[in-house]
Amino acid sequence: MILFITIIGLLLRLSFINKPEGLWNDEYVSWYVSSTPFKEGFWGEILKQCHMPLYYLYLKPFAHCSDLILRLTSLIPGILAIPVMYLIGKEFSKKTGIYAASITAVLSFLVYYSQEVRFYSLLFFFTALYLLFSIKFLKNSSKTNLAGYIISCALILATHILAGIYVLFNTLYIFYKKKKISLNILLFLFAAGILIYPLAVNILRMLPSSQWWGVFSYTNILFLFSDFFSPILTNNVNAPPVFFYNKAYAAWMLIPLLIILAPFVIGIKRLKGVALVSLLTVVMMSLLALSGKLVFITKYSIEILPGLILILACGFEKLKKTGLALLILFIFIHLISFFSPYYVTKQMRSEGHKIPAEIVNIRKPDSIVFTYYEPDRFERYLRFEPSNMYYISKINRFEYRDNPGRILERVKSGEIISVVFLNSVSFFNENIVKANLDNPKIPEMFLTFSHIKNCLIEELNKNYTEFKVDTVGSWTVITAKRV
Numbered sequence: 001m002i003l004f005i006t007i008i009g010l011l012l013r014l015s016f017i018n019k020p021e022g023l024w025n026d027e028y029v030s031w032y033v034s035s036t037p038f039k040e041g042f043w044g045e046i047l048k049q050c051h052m053p054l055y056y057l058y059l060k061p062f063a064h065c066s067d068l069i070l071r072l073t074s075l076i077p078g079i080l081a082i083p084v085m086y087l088i089g090k091e092f093s094k095k096t097g098i099y100a101a102s103i104t105a106v107l108s109f110l111v112y113y114s115q116e117v118r119f120y121s122l123l124f125f126f127t128a129l130y131l132l133f134s135i136k137f138l139k140n141s142s143k144t145n146l147a148g149y150i151i152s153c154a155l156i157l158a159t160h161i162l163a164g165i166y167v168l169f170n171t172l173y174i175f176y177k178k179k180k181i182s183l184n185i186l187l188f189l190f191a192a193g194i195l196i197y198p199l200a201v202n203i204l205r206m207l208p209s210s211q212w213w214g215v216f217s218y219t220n221i222l223f224l225f226s227d228f229f230s231p232i233l234t235n236n237v238n239a240p241p242v243f244f245y246n247k248a249y250a251a252w253m254l255i256p257l258l259i260i261l262a263p264f265v266i267g268i269k270r271l272k273g274v275a276l277v278s279l280l281t282v283v284m285m286s287l288l289a290l291s292g293k294l295v296f297i298t299k300y301s302i303e304i305l306p307g308l309i310l311i312l313a314c315g316f317e318k319l320k321k322t323g324l325a326l327l328i329l330f331i332f333i334h335l336i337s338f339f340s341p342y343y344v345t346k347q348m349r350s351e352g353h354k355i356p357a358e359i360v361n362i363r364k365p366d367s368i369v370f371t372y373y374e375p376d377r378f379e380r381y382l383r384f385e386p387s388n389m390y391y392i393s394k395i396n397r398f399e400y401r402d403n404p405g406r407i408l409e410r411v412k413s414g415e416i417i418s419v420v421f422l423n424s425v426s427f428f429n430e431n432i433v434k435a436n437l438d439n440p441k442i443p444e445m446f447l448t449f450s451h452i453k454n455c456l457i458e459e460l461n462k463n464y465t466e467f468k469v470d471t472v473g474s475w476t477v478i479t480a481k482r483v
Contacts, residue, residue, distance in 0.1 A: 002101055006082045009105030012338065013075050013114040016345040018068045021352025021473065022381055025373075027117035028353060030056065031070060032376075035063035052196075054158035055119035070117045077125035078114030084128040085306065089313050091135045099313035099327055106334040107309075108231040112344040113299065119159050120299050126155040127163070128306040131274075134170060138177055150188045156303065157192055162285065162294075166303040169280045173273050215441075216289035219243050220296040224282070227298040228305055229312075230256045231337035233344055235298045252337060259330045263315030263323055270314050271307075278304040350473035356420045357381035359470045359477040365418040367411055371456070372422045372449055397448050404452040405459035411482045417464070419456055424474040426453040 023031060033049060034056045036042045046053045062073050085104040089097030104110060113120040133148035156163040171185065215238075222243045223235035230253045234240065244250050268275040281304050289296035316323035337343050357378040360368060367388040370378070375389040390407055392400045400407060411417050428436075428450035436442050457478070460467075464480035471477075 001098055002083055002086050005086075005098070005101050005105050006079060009082050009111075010075075010079050012106065012111045012345070013078055015338070015343075017071050017075070017115050019071070019115075019349055019352065020354065021349040022067060022354025022357070023070075023117060024349045024351040024353065025377075027070075028377055030059060030117045030119075031063060031380075034059035050161070051119065052158050052161055054155065055122055058119075058122060059117070067117075071115050074116055074118070074121040075114045078110060078121040081110070081121075081125040081128050084125065084132060085309060088128065088132045088135065088306065088310055091132075091139070092314060093317060096310075096313050096317045099316050100309055102327065102331060103309050103312060106331050107229070108334060108337065108344045109228050109233060109298070109305070112233055112347075113302075115345060118299075120302050123156060123159045123163070124302050124305060126152060126159060127166075127303045130156055130167075130170075131306045131310065134174060138174060141178070141182070146182070146184055150185065153188070154192060157196060160300075160303070162300055163303050165284045166277065166281045169277045169284075173277050177273065216286065216296050217241060220289065221282070221286070224298050224301060225257060226253045228308065229260055230254075231334055231340075231344065232342060233298075233347075235296075237297060238295060239297075249342065252333075252340075252342060256330055256333055259326050259333070260312055260315075263319055263326060264312055265315070266318050267311035267313070267315030270318065271311050274307040274311055278307050348473060351422065351424060351475075352473065353377050354381045355473050356475045356477050359472065359475070360386075360418050360420070363416070363418050363468060363470075363477070363479040365479055366415040367417045369407055369417065369419045369456070371420060371452055372425055378420075392452055394445070397452070400452065401448055404455040408456065408459050408463070413482050416466075416479065416481050418477055418479045419460065421453050421456075421476045421478070422449070422474060423471070423476055426450045430454045 029049070033042070033045045036045045042056075046056060049056075059070070059073055062069055082101050082104050086097040086101035089100030091097075110121070110124060113124070130149070130152035133145055133152050136145040137149045139145075153167055157167060171189065174185075175182070217239065219239045219241065220235060223239045226243075227233050227235050232249045232252045234245075234249075234253075244253075282301060285294070285296060285301060288294050294300065316327045319326065338345075353373075358381065360378075361381075361383050364384060365386060367390065368375070368386050370389065370391040370393070372393060374391050374393050374395070388410065390410065392404060392407060408417070425446055426449040428446065430451065433447050433451045433454070436447060460478060460480050463483055465483055466481040468479040469476065470479070
């Protein structure tokens with residue numbers, strides 16, 4: 001039975017895995033850091049990131065492989081997590097184990113991140129192991145269970161800095177249930193703290209500046225549950241201001257949540273500790289988001305998902321025949337969503353770097369100006385070498401903010417140039433930019449790159465001809481000839 005469930009999970013995760021849009025920003029960072037040789041600044045690149053280093057080490061042997069192979073590195077832990085979730089549920093009953101594995105196999109959230117070149121699929125696998133050994137250790141304080149607890153704890157702490165929140169509350173709960181403090185766990189946490197402290201301080205210092213785009217609202221909490229348990233993923237980057245932002249999605253988002261409501265409430269009554277740890281983790285993350293320290297997006301809370309799946313599986317099992325019927329309906333909705341255009345593996349990575357690169361490959365300009373990102377983001381997909389590549393990026397944006405058009409002064413008469421804009425960071429017209437220069441509620445990056453885009457388009461209109469405008473996904477590429 002578990003083999004069959006795992007095969008279903010595998011087939012879902014393999015569907016449409018080779019993305020024609022290529023890697024997008026976060027995936028590019030994963031690839032770039034892991035591809036940096038140890039002797040040429042690998043650890044220096046690690047220190048520039050706002051996440052822990054284990055995933056980059058995991059990805060490193062595959063760093064020079066194709067996009068497809070890179071995505072398969074996320075699929076592997078995504079598949080391994082299915083039997084682990086079975087073992088977690090089996091600690092309560094075999095039926096609960098089958099239910100937990102079935103939910104894990106079909107959840108669109110987990111299918112999506114089993115295809116992304118990021119650490120979330122690996123983190124879910126590690127957190128599932130951590131939950132398994134936490135339950136085993138509470139039942140039996142054997143050396144094997146203690147070792148499993150410590151090793152799995154180390155793995156998630158070395159993968160995600162925010163996992164420390166979940167680990168803290170889970171460890172406090174274990175101490176409470178055991179009625180005594182485990183010296184071995186205390187020693188491990190103390191040693192881990194000493195080792196992680198310098199890197200953690202660096203990451204916490206960088207988090208606010210790396211997460212400049214989001215604003216916390218009540219919808220973040222609502223989207224947390226809809227992203228976890230419905231076929232529609234919304235809060236991958238930032239939540240819309242209203243929950244039912246798209247009528248076409250409403251049924252897909254709401255019906256699965258209504259199906260799991262009763263089983264979830266019943267499961268919480270049986271697993272109060274798991275529910276409490278999850279709740280405290282979400283509350284702490286919400287407080288951090290409210291204070292401007294991070295953006296509250298669903299994937300940052302993935303550590304609580306194994307526990308939520310276990311709660312749900314226990315609730316389905318407790319309801320007996322009604323629970324089985326509800327579970328089948330829940331799984332059916334996720335499977336039938338595969339045939340809809342909204343299914344997660346079919347969704348376009350609108351910011352994929354291959355999109356503008358392919359446009360440029362067709363236009364074959366003499367020069368290219370990239371905005372927001374540097375040229376190396378796209379060289380992986382460029383099939384020809386233009387004479388010149390210029391850029392106005394996050395790094396040098398202030399050099400050009402007063403006069404962005406001067407970057408085009410380098411283009412000679414008769415030359416063809418392509419200018420690449422990322423629309424998701426440059427969408428304000430100039431009137432809005434000028435009216436909000438001192439508005440702290442609008443991120444400076446949006447205002448700056450909107451201004452840069454507006455000025456460059458104005459300059460192109462003045463001194464260029466033979467315009468070709470290509471807009472695909474989140475990208476616009478304007479190709480023109482210098483008069």
